[in-house]
Amino acid sequence: MKKITASLLFAILISCSPKLRSNIDKxxxxxxxxxxxxxxxxxxxxxxxxxxxxxxxxxxxxFAENCTYYxxxxxxxxxxxxxxANLVRITKQISPDKRSACFxxxxxxxxxxxxxxxxxxxxxxxxxxxxxxxxxxxxxQITYPxxxxxxxxxxxxxxSANLFKDGxxxxxxxxxxxxxxxxxxxxxxxxxxxxxxxxxxxxIYSRKLRKALTDLKITAVNADKAKPVFDKIFKxxxxxxxxxxxxxxxxxxxxxxxxxxxxxxxELAKYALYKExx
Numbered sequence: 001m002k003k004i005t006a007s008l009l010f011a012i013l014i015s016c017s018p019k020l021r022s023n024i025d026k027x028x029x030x031x032x033x034x035x036x037x038x039x040x041x042x043x044x045x046x047x048x049x050x051x052x053x054x055x056x057x058x059x060x061x062x063f064a065e066n067c068t069y070y071x072x073x074x075x076x077x078x079x080x081x082x083x084x085a086n087l088v089r090i091t092k093q094i095s096p097d098k099r100s101a102c103f104x105x106x107x108x109x110x111x112x113x114x115x116x117x118x119x120x121x122x123x124x125x126x127x128x129x130x131x132x133x134x135x136x137x138x139x140x141q142i143t144y145p146x147x148x149x150x151x152x153x154x155x156x157x158x159x160s161a162n163l164f165k166d167g168x169x170x171x172x173x174x175x176x177x178x179x180x181x182x183x184x185x186x187x188x189x190x191x192x193x194x195x196x197x198x199x200x201x202x203x204i205y206s207r208k209l210r211k212a213l214t215d216l217k218i219t220a221v222n223a224d225k226a227k228p229v230f231d232k233i234f235k236x237x238x239x240x241x242x243x244x245x246x247x248x249x250x251x252x253x254x255x256x257x258x259x260x261x262x263x264x265x266x267e268l269a270k271y272a273l274y275k276e277x278x
Contacts, residue, residue, distance in 0.1 A: 020075055024054035028084025028111060037077040038115040039088045050112030053085040057107070060100040067102035070158050070170040070277075076107050085109035087118060124153075124173040124203040126268075126275075130196050137181035147250065148186040151198040152179035155206035155237075157230065159220035169213055169220060170277045173206035175199050193261065194251030200264045201244060205237035207271035214274070 031037075040046060056079050058072040076088050092106040112118065122134060135149065144150055155173040182191070209230060218225050248257045268275075 019057075019059050020079060021057050021059070022054060022079055022083065023056075024083055026051060026053050028053060030084055031081040031086060033081065035081055035086060036115050037080050037086050037088060038118045039073055039077065040090065040118060040120065042090045042093055044089070044120065046118055048087065048089065048110055048112065048118070050087065050110040053080075053083050053109045053111055055106070055108055056080070056088070057105065059104045059106075060102045068158050068170060069103040069105075070172070072103050072105050076105060076109075080109045083109065085111050086115045087112050119177050122175040122177065124175070124199060124206070130175065130192065130199060132182060132187040132192060134175065134177050135180045135182045135187075135195075136177045137179050139181045139183050141183075147183075149182040149191055149195050150180055151195045152176040153199045153202040155202060155209065155234075157209070157226065159223040159226070168277070169218065169223065169226060171206050171210050172277075173199075173203045175202075191251060194248065194257060197244065197257075197260055197264050198241060200268060201241055202237070203275075204264065204267045204271060205233055205240070207268075207274040208236075209233050210274040210277075211271060 056076050058067070058075050060067070073088075076090075080086065080088050087110040088107050089110070090105055090107045092104075094100075094104040096102060116133065119134070122128065122130070130151075135151075137150075137152075140150070141147075153173065153175045155171060157169050157171045159169050180195075182195075212229050212233060213219075213226060216225070216229065218229065244260055247253070248260060251257050
């Protein structure tokens, strides 16, 4: 079963670049560019069992570009990998204001044994399929009395602009681990396949959004035109998720479930050009 999450991040930036600084306490071998790095926001109170490597910050760098929240989180993850860390805890965040058009972030970085243990969101990836360990929420049988499992996933966008060229629109498709759950004794491979398709459908519509914005030549400069497009595609997405559950009887109809799996695989390939932020 699905639960939909809509996310709109309107951060129209006027040309700035982050200054990336680090204060490293322990020297470790760098991680690969593809290594998983988990990012925890400032409100996350999880206890971290690992080694603190040091401190990072991405702050205002003056008149340039590339300092949306999305971009600075990517900057922090890259810096963490360079220093052998696989967990970033944001300790302070300042949103764009009169003093700066940048998102400013401060963070501690750690090396932990199992970064997946700390994940609160999972960004869709062809190389990362869901497992039952990713469903960390408590079952809600009052709101969803007929559900054996529930997947909470959604997509949203953030925009950046600068004085010298069109800025970008960044779109992410995420699975929320603590808002997704499975009933005891229901964690079968077959039900997990059904839930994975919910997440895959979310990715399809995030790609459709990228394509639509590209076709309409909507960038951060005219980002006000993006919301009607987002609303239309999100409505179609919501209907598609409901139809998936209805037609498969939440996965109970095996032949229909297999048909949907094949259809989703084809659609992911169809929109492969729009699978990532460029």
